[in-house]
Amino acid sequence: MLEISLETIRACYTCFKCIGVCPAGLRPNLFVKAYLSSIFKEFRDVYEEIIGGSSIWSCARCLKCVEICPQKVPLNDIIEYLQHEAAKRGLAPKIYLNMAENTMNTYLAFTSQTIVSKDGDFYTTEDIRELLGLAPLPEPIGNEKFKEILNMLRGLDSK
Amino acid sequence: MSKAKIAVFLCHCGTNIAGVIDIERVAKEIRRIPDAVVWDHRFLCSTDGVESMVNNIKSSGVDRVVVAACSFRTHEPLFQEALRRAELNPYLLEMVNIRELCSWVHEGEKEKATEKAIRIIKAAITKVRNNKPLERKKLPIIPAALVIGGGIAGIRAALDIADAGFTVYLVEKEPSIGGNMAKLDKTFPTLDCSICILGPLMNAVAQHPNIKLFTYSEVLSIEGRVGEFLVKILRKPRYVREDLCKGCLICIAKCPGKAIDEFNAGLSYRKAIYIPYPQAVPRIPVIDPNTCLYIQKGVCRICEKLCPVGAIDFSQRGGVIEVRVGAIVVATGFEEYNASNIYEYGYSKYPNVVTGLQLERLASSYGPTEGRLIIPGLGKEPRRIAIVNCVGSRDERHLPYCCRVGCMASLKHTWYVKHLLPDAEVFIFADEIRASGKGFEEFYRRIRQLPKVYIVKGRASEVRGNPNGTLSVRAYDPALGREISIEVDFVVLEVGIVAGRGTEAVKNILKLGVLPSSGFLLELHPKLNPVETAVDGVYICGAAAGPKDIPETVAQASAAASKVITLLSRGYIETQPYIAKVDEELCSGCRICLTVCEYNAIKIVERGGRNVAYVDEALCKGCGACVGSCPSRAIEVLNLGLKQVEEMVAEILR
Amino acid sequence: MKVVIFTGCFTLVKQIAVEVSILKVLQYLNIEPIVPRNINCCGFAFRSIYPSTSLYLTARLLASLHNPETIGILTLCNGCYLMLRETVYRLKEDRKLLEGIKSHLKEEGLELKEIPRIIHPIEFFHDIIGIKMLENAKRRQYSDIVVATHYGCHALRPSTTPSFDNPMNPSKMERVIEALGFRTRDYPERLDCCGAVLLATNPNLAMRLAYNKISGTSRWGFSLLVTTCPYCFEMLDSRQEAIMQMFSDEPKLSVMLLSQLIGLQIGLSESDVALNLNLSPIDRILPYIVKR
Structure with a gap:
């Protein structure tokens, strides 16, 4: 499903420009190298370490590395590819799986929150929306077909 | 005409052709043609191959030849010469390219490639039967040359041609010759003072009896052909008479006009009447009409009052002059890419971020600070300097190619800083240092050994301003294995280069080819014809033909000059015989062919009371555009007649 | 003038001021906001884990939010905006992908007749309000x-x-x-x-x-x-x-x-x-x- 352009990724000439610009202190260039070197047995461990580690989940998706890359390497695509590979091995952070589950059940990724005002008043989402004359949250009625399709797609994505 | 007997030579080209195409099968197939005789050779272009060809033509008594080998572009002259030696007219030769057009592109399909080779050879045999003997004509050459661009490339080329005894018209758009080299303080890796080695050549140009120098001038149009170009040159008004001015420069002192100094890369101001720099050639001021108070508002004229010889002339108007030359050298040079486009490095956002060329001016003894290294806008000497390489270069977002001078310039600039301010700290940010020229690697080592110089082997990620006016350069240092942020007070960007501003106009005037991403002029062949172009009699050299340093530029300029000298000293050119010919019986004089001819080679003449098209043999390139456009089928290119083409197509489709 | 307002989940449940303030400004400017209730998550958070699921969710928004009487979908959240503009771009480039999505949407009784304009608030104020x-x-x-x-x-x-x-x-x-x-x-x-x-x-x-x-x-x-x-x-x-x-x-x-x-x-x-x-x-x- 996730298609990445290998030709463009191989264009990386290891100038390290992406590293200096990463606000999360990651090494986007290392993700590229790990992916490209994984076909050689000597470097397979680097790839495995990255797939199993937490660094791929520490990307803030600020996309600065993509903008700054002199070779137009789609670094966001490679990170998402590695995240997907990790997810297929059951290594995705639980919180994202819950958000997907929520979406399937309620259409929304988030449930009701507590909202604080400047004056220190606490409201639930429902209360403050009503108070401010906003429409209530969508109701998951008659969403069986939606659930069915989402389940099917999630199944495909996990293979 | 007696039935032609055709010799067909098949070349194996080692395995280049024979590794894909079954030569034996081809030979067998061609031998079935009654009037064809076939030979094959492992390397037809070897001495032995050509020798056997000559002998075979002579002994077999053939009167037409087909060579199935490689490209006519590289090998036709060789095989034509073989025909000449065998006492056949060389235009009775037909070459079939079964290498580039067959074996190389169909490597994986040997069967089909062999089939295709047979068909295209058969088509050539069909065609050559109707080839006619042709003759080249000799035309005289005007023994003079035009050199466009007065930088080091144009200067070198002009001097070489003039030294050989030919007249040279040197055209420069700026008020002085010298180009970019005049802006440099020193040259790498020897650290020669740039103007000290350029200055004598500039003066030699000014003094040379064979060189006619047109500064502050531009080429407007060029017509004609190799041997006889008609060139129109626009001379912009200087408002100072070149015949009277003695170069005392008294006129400049009191001028109230003020403009950004282009020569100093925007780092200082000049007057409205000015010479770009002290060593300018010619040493004749020019009045910039945009800032001159008199031209703008009708008041002032101080310069006129001060001039002791009455050389100031506000009535000057631009003039167009015409010159005739036999050959042209294009040397329009380079300029820095616009550094503001590389947003992450903050050029034009922060006054203390400058380009490499700006640093040259700051370091120069005739620059805005007279050789004191001072941060623009801050007025003090820098303590910590960052030099950023590959700015815009090797970057798919800007310039995909290497500028070929930035690495060495960054090392040279480090030397400038350490020479002028020994206590200053210098950081070079370069993922690679390309030091492949003579003495370059040694220079790199020398710079590395300077104290307080640190080289980061990673591209600078970005340059950020701080509220106190300093700049932070962020990068990753692979040697330390960590991200770094270096606070400096001065940043120098080694910016990529593009073809000079005048190149585009000259390209359009001469219909030259360019590389799309950069505007650099295309040579005829990158290896074998590096200074020739697709237009006969037009040569290129220097940075207009691609990024290069001074030694390469000078070598190329001399190469272009020697090509010009070769041409001019021969005294004549031979026309190429494949030209269009009009059948006046069929021509209706409709003029359509005139509109499609790129070379203005066709005109309408009167023949027996009728208007018909006429082709100028000297101008025609045989491109065939007129043939395709003619509704009466009245024009044909010699030895590529309509009937010949139809028969070839029929043969291939058989 | 009418415009569809797409809040996205996070504005809906947490950053209420985003929605309130834009609705009030629109009212003042005499622009009629259409605030659909049948919205869903754009899938941004789990786009790498479930790529086709996320793509479907965003494409579903294009179908369910589209209203031909409006100038487009004013998207209040940057995450949703990225998902929507990327999906629009991909669907316009890739006919096969578009057809696949359409067939799933059909099962839900949704139809993607045309691809609506996705509008960012800054773009809205700069280019549309002026x-x-x-x-x-x-x-x-x-x-x-x-x-x-x-x-x-x-x-x-x-x-x-x-x-x-x-x-x-x-x-x-x-x-x-x-x-x-x-x-x-x-x-x-x-x-x-x-x-x-x-x-x-x-x-x-x-x-x-x-x-x-x-x-x-x-x-x-x-x-x-x-x-x-x-x-x-x-x-x-x-x-x-x-x-x-x-x-x-x-x-x-x-x-x-x-x-x-x-x-x-x-x-x-x-x-x-x-x-x-x-x-x-x-x-x-x-x-x-x-x-x-």
Whole structure:
């Protein structure tokens, strides 16, 4: 499903420009190298370490590395590819799986929150929306077909 | 005409052709043609191959030849010469390219490639039967040359041609010759003072009896052909008479006009009447009409009052002059890419971020600070300097190619800083240092050994301003294995280069080819014809033909000059015989062919009371555009007649 | 003029002020907002884990939100905006993909007849409302108030997917704010990330990014930072106090939504734009903006 352009990724000439610009202190260039070197047995461990580690989940998706890359390497695509590979091995952070589950059940990724005002008043989402004359949250009625399709797609994505 | 007997030579080209195409099968197939005789050779272009060809033509008594080998572009002259030696007219030769057009592109399909080779050879045999003997004509050459661009490339080329005894018209758009080299303080890796080695050549140009120098001038149009170009040159008004001015420069002192100094890369101001720099050639001021108070508002004229010889002339108007030359050298040079486009490095956002060329001016003894290294806008000497390489270069977002001078310039600039301010700290940010020229690697080592110089082997990620006016350069240092942020007070960007501003106009005037991403002029062949172009009699050299340093530029300029000298000293050119010919019986004089001819080679003449098209043999390139456009089928290119083409197509489709 | 409003989940459940203030501004400008109730999550958070699921969710929005009587879908959240503009781009490029999505949508009784225009709030004010209109609507000139703009990463990047402004050097938000009578100035941290995406997986790192953004911006003496994105607002405004505490620092940057600033400037009240939900220290700047 996730298609990445290998030709463009191989264009990386290891100038390290992406590293200096990463606000999360990651090494986007290392993700590229790990992916490209994984076909050689000597470097397979680097790839495995990255797939199993937490660094791929520490990307803030600020996309600065993509903008700054002199070779137009789609670094966001490679990170998402590695995240997907990790997810297929059951290594995705639980919180994202819950958000997907929520979406399937309620259409929304988030449930009701507590909202604080400047004056220190606490409201639930429902209360403050009503108070401010906003429409209530969508109701998951008659969403069986939606659930069915989402389940099917999630199944495909996990293979 | 007696039935032609055709010799067909098949070349194996080692395995280049024979590794894909079954030569034996081809030979067998061609031998079935009654009037064809076939030979094959492992390397037809070897001495032995050509020798056997000559002998075979002579002994077999053939009167037409087909060579199935490689490209006519590289090998036709060789095989034509073989025909000449065998006492056949060389235009009775037909070459079939079964290498580039067959074996190389169909490597994986040997069967089909062999089939295709047979068909295209058969088509050539069909065609050559109707080839006619042709003759080249000799035309005289005007023994003079035009050199466009007065930088080091144009200067070198002009001097070489003039030294050989030919007249040279040197055209420069700026008020002085010298180009970019005049802006440099020193040259790498020897650290020669740039103007000290350029200055004598500039003066030699000014003094040379064979060189006619047109500064502050531009080429407007060029017509004609190799041997006889008609060139129109626009001379912009200087408002100072070149015949009277003695170069005392008294006129400049009191001028109230003020403009950004282009020569100093925007780092200082000049007057409205000015010479770009002290060593300018010619040493004749020019009045910039945009800032001159008199031209703008009708008041002032101080310069006129001060001039002791009455050389100031506000009535000057631009003039167009015409010159005739036999050959042209294009040397329009380079300029820095616009550094503001590389947003992450903050050029034009922060006054203390400058380009490499700006640093040259700051370091120069005739620059805005007279050789004191001072941060623009801050007025003090820098303590910590960052030099950023590959700015815009090797970057798919800007310039995909290497500028070929930035690495060495960054090392040279480090030397400038350490020479002028020994206590200053210098950081070079370069993922690679390309030091492949003579003495370059040694220079790199020398710079590395300077104290307080640190080289980061990673591209600078970005340059950020701080509220106190300093700049932070962020990068990753692979040697330390960590991200770094270096606070400096001065940043120098080694910016990529593009073809000079005048190149585009000259390209359009001469219909030259360019590389799309950069505007650099295309040579005829990158290896074998590096200074020739697709237009006969037009040569290129220097940075207009691609990024290069001074030694390469000078070598190329001399190469272009020697090509010009070769041409001019021969005294004549031979026309190429494949030209269009009009059948006046069929021509209706409709003029359509005139509109499609790129070379203005066709005109309408009167023949027996009728208007018909006429082709100028000297101008025609045989491109065939007129043939395709003619509704009466009245024009044909010699030895590529309509009937010949139809028969070839029929043969291939058989 | 009518426009579809797409809040996205996070605005809907948490950053209420984003929705309130834009609706009030639209009302003032005589633009009829269509606020559909049948919305769903765009799938941004889990787009790498379930790529085709996310794509379907976003494409589903294109089908369910589209209203041919409107000028398009005004998308309040930058994350949703990125998902929508990327999906529009992909579906226009890839017919096969489009057909596959359409067949699933059909099963749900949805139809994607045409692909609607996706509008970012900055684009909406700059290109659709227009600078002239804003200049005419403003109440006061505030010559000494200098505003820092914060576009948010996903409004503009990546440049491989077309957006409404130059991704490396945008200027439309500046022109909108200048039309309101304030001054703006470029600053090095302008295009820096708020860190919100990391809240789910690495909250400490998220807070560090936000801290770098807030403290970096504060060095330049701005009176106010303005953004449109609910996530950026969450980090820079709602959580500013907690973030600054974490790094033994004090809240120091006043933060407002663009729609709040426009609202105040055209004469709406503080409660109209839900200013009581801003938790960053805006009190010191308010007297210069609002007549009390």
